[in-house]
Amino acid sequence: MAAPRTLFDKIWQSHLVERQRDGTAILYIDRHLVHEVTSPQAFEGLRLAGRKVRRPDATIAVADHNIPTTDRAGGIKDAESRLQVETLEANCKEFGVPYIPVADVRQGIVHIIGPEQGMSQPGMTIVCGDSHTSTHGAFGALAFGIGTSEVEHVLATQTLVTRPSKNMRVNVSGRLPLGCTSKDLVLAIIGKIGTAGGTGHVIEYAGEAVRALSMEARMTMCNMTIEGGARAGLIAPDETTFAYLEGRPMAPKAGQWEQALAYWKTLPSDTGAVYDKEVTLDAAAIAPHVSWGTSPQQVLPITGVIPDPKEAPDEGTREAWTRALAYMGLEPGTPLSEIKVDTVFIGSCTNGRIEDLRAAAALVKGRRVAQGVRALVVPGSGLVKEQAESEGLDSVFQAAGFEWREPGCSMCLAMNADRLEPGQRCASTSNRNFEGRQGRGGRTHLVSPVMAAAAAVKGKLTDVRELIS
Amino acid sequence: MQKFTTLKGRAAPLPMVNVDTDMIIPKNFLKTIKRSGLGKALFFEKRYDDQGRERPDFVLNRAPYREAKILVTGENFGCGSSREHAPWALADFGIRSVIAPSFADIFYNNCFKNGMLPIKLPPQEVELLMEDAKRGAELTVDLPKECIRRADGSEIAFEIDPFLKTCLLEGLDEIGLSLQKAPFIANFEAKQRASQPWLWR
Numbered sequence A: 001m002a003a004p005r006t007l008f009d010k011i012w013q014s015h016l017v018e019r020q021r022d023g024t025a026i027l028y029i030d031r032h033l034v035h036e037v038t039s040p041q042a043f044e045g046l047r048l049a050g051r052k053v054r055r056p057d058a059t060i061a062v063a064d065h066n067i068p069t070t071d072r073a074g075g076i077k078d079a080e081s082r083l084q085v086e087t088l089e090a091n092c093k094e095f096g097v098p099y100i101p102v103a104d105v106r107q108g109i110v111h112i113i114g115p116e117q118g119m120s121q122p123g124m125t126i127v128c129g130d131s132h133t134s135t136h137g138a139f140g141a142l143a144f145g146i147g148t149s150e151v152e153h154v155l156a157t158q159t160l161v162t163r164p165s166k167n168m169r170v171n172v173s174g175r176l177p178l179g180c181t182s183k184d185l186v187l188a189i190i191g192k193i194g195t196a197g198g199t200g201h202v203i204e205y206a207g208e209a210v211r212a213l214s215m216e217a218r219m220t221m222c223n224m225t226i227e228g229g230a231r232a233g234l235i236a237p238d239e240t241t242f243a244y245l246e247g248r249p250m251a252p253k254a255g256q257w258e259q260a261l262a263y264w265k266t267l268p269s270d271t272g273a274v275y276d277k278e279v280t281l282d283a284a285a286i287a288p289h290v291s292w293g294t295s296p297q298q299v300l301p302i303t304g305v306i307p308d309p310k311e312a313p314d315e316g317t318r319e320a321w322t323r324a325l326a327y328m329g330l331e332p333g334t335p336l337s338e339i340k341v342d343t344v345f346i347g348s349c350t351n352g353r354i355e356d357l358r359a360a361a362a363l364v365k366g367r368r369v370a371q372g373v374r375a376l377v378v379p380g381s382g383l384v385k386e387q388a389e390s391e392g393l394d395s396v397f398q399a400a401g402f403e404w405r406e407p408g409c410s411m412c413l414a415m416n417a418d419r420l421e422p423g424q425r426c427a428s429t430s431n432r433n434f435e436g437r438q439g440r441g442g443r444t445h446l447v448s449p450v451m452a453a454a455a456a457v458k459g460k461l462t463d464v465r466e467l468i469s
Numbered sequence B: 001m002q003k004f005t006t007l008k009g010r011a012a013p014l015p016m017v018n019v020d021t022d023m024i025i026p027k028n029f030l031k032t033i034k035r036s037g038l039g040k041a042l043f044f045e046k047r048y049d050d051q052g053r054e055r056p057d058f059v060l061n062r063a064p065y066r067e068a069k070i071l072v073t074g075e076n077f078g079c080g081s082s083r084e085h086a087p088w089a090l091a092d093f094g095i096r097s098v099i100a101p102s103f104a105d106i107f108y109n110n111c112f113k114n115g116m117l118p119i120k121l122p123p124q125e126v127e128l129l130m131e132d133a134k135r136g137a138e139l140t141v142d143l144p145k146e147c148i149r150r151a152d153g154s155e156i157a158f159e160i161d162p163f164l165k166t167c168l169l170e171g172l173d174e175i176g177l178s179l180q181k182a183p184f185i186a187n188f189e190a191k192q193r194a195s196q197p198w199l200w201r
Helices: A007-013 A040-049 A079-095 A110-116 A131-139 A148-157 A182-193 A215-228 A239-245 A257-264 A315-328 A354-364 A382-390 A393-400 A449-458 B085-093 B105-112 B123-134 B162-170 B174-179 B182-195
Strands: A016-019 A025-028 A031-034 A059-062 A125-128 A142-145 A159-162 A166-173 A201-206 A232-234 A277-282 A289-291 A299-301 A343-346 A374-377 A425-428 A443-446 B006-014 B070-073 B097-100 B117-120 B138-142 B147-149 B155-157
Touching: A007 A142, A007 A201, A007 A232, A016 B182, A025 B182, A031 A110, A031 A148, A040 A079, A040 A148, A040 B174, A059 A110, A110 A125, A110 A131, A110 A215, A110 A382, A125 A131, A125 A148, A131 A142, A131 A215, A131 A232, A131 A239, A142 A232, A148 A159, A148 B105, A148 B174, A159 B174, A166 A182, A182 A215, A182 A277, A182 A289, A182 A299, A182 A449, A201 A215, A215 A232, A215 A239, A215 A354, A239 A257, A343 A354, A343 A449, A354 A382, A354 A393, A354 A449, A382 A393, A425 A449, B006 B123, B070 B123, B085 B105, B097 B123, B105 B117, B105 B162, B123 B138, B123 B155
Parallel strands: A031 A059, A031 A125, A125 A142, A166 A201, A166 A277, A201 A232, A343 A374, A343 A425, A425 A443, B006 B070, B070 B097, B097 B117
Antiparallel strands: A016 A025, A025 A159, A289 A299, A289 A443, B006 B138, B138 B147, B147 B155
16 A cells, blocks of 8 residues: 555645656646736746746736725826836736736735635645745645746746655644634744744644634635745645635536545545654634734733743844844833734735634724724725625724725735834734834734734734623 | 856854844835846845934944855744845845855745855854854855865865755756756646646636
């Protein structure tokens, strides 16, 4: 009998075009997502070398990083942003790549629209010039971010030259308690393994708690896998996955659906498959999490206090904590729940899906955004926005004092006009709390959508469990 | 691609862990449609204050590190965003080799696509080179011999994937190499089309 294989092993082996003698492999890529920021130099490279896009039909492009989230009728005011979006449009036209225009209702963050359109499917290899491509791993697809040179390589050849990753499994037993989400879970995992804990590995999430998660919640976990150093996260496809996919525009159609389904059911890791690294957590012991520093591993339960660098386990950590506290303007010993915020951002490829907006709206309903707090909701796509509006969520948010925006990456990375001013402090549902990430001098606390909503109504980081019965 | 064989020059010490690509080059410089001219943006928020003046305490603003060709730094260098603008900015500044105990995967890969050599070494050896860098000593990175030569002539060996080494030494066009495999790719596609037709629309 063949040796038991992991989900990763199965996807890897089924996409090998050629194993080369030096240990590298030519890996076939099924789907390629393209956006305006990391693609212009790749298309330029093709043009200079007189090369074509091998499979425009397996490629899809959308502008998301740069675009305004306010009224777009007047176009993009920022000249550089406008040129970048226009360049993407022109490149797609020249190379025959399907492009979702900014005015199209399907426009949105690249990692929201892939799943939404049914493009991201179990067993696929999916790449994009964006590190959060790991999101699509929620479908049991091998999905990872690549640089611009590799974007060009995939455009030209539909392959990548690479080496296999190691297998890592994170087992999560139990069930998440009330008020806790997959965002809290993944923050807790990153806190445990560190931002380099997954380097060189693909992380498969398994266990009762993961099986119980919706697709949206699984996407949040896989999305932030890159923050744990692994290029890709994986969750075995199951009935939840299949139910989410069925009927979506790019999902397999009747006739092929059954065939695809039969194949997808063969993908989960075999019993006895061996992992290079294993980590175990109990979901029942998770509390709502908040990041306090400038690295996603600097997280604590909301009930915690700002740590003291004097108590750091080693010199490097002490320096990192000291630097983080100086940047964040925080003192050791301060309870997290006493930290005031002036900005709240709900959105991003991490938490900009309909379920995220529903959860936040349910908490906000009948409450008001605290005085002095600017709160934004940026839906992940035009379709998320449309769905939310059909459920009246926009009215709930606006009645509470939130701004209701057009879809895009927005304040997650602040490439457009949505950004923090120096010293501003934000409870954010995004994925990175690096220095300057949300604007030069801006201070980010990563939280779940309900924790962000709680922070908005209280004007400070708040244990959401105090607001739910 | 530019070849990389040996590199002799000043090494700048940056004793920080988890240096992320947002720090290496902030997002406001990602709006370019070119890959050149990004050296001025390297470590922008560390190098310049709010008024755009140089911060004299930042290493790359001090002699002799303005001419640095090598960077010695802490673990998990290049974590975060996949932006290739990070290695582009380093190379445009003049830094073509980074020495650290560990690197984030995407950044590490991106370097090799741009004729740059990231070198992983055990922490104790990085520490030695960090001290050399702080003293302003020159280092020589010798890729053919897979070692770093210090000012006193002693050598520190490093390991590198043979494929990546060849690509750097010969400045190979990786896309060109893969395009030579077109018949294999077409063969794979034909098989996949037959066995997994739903992947083909």
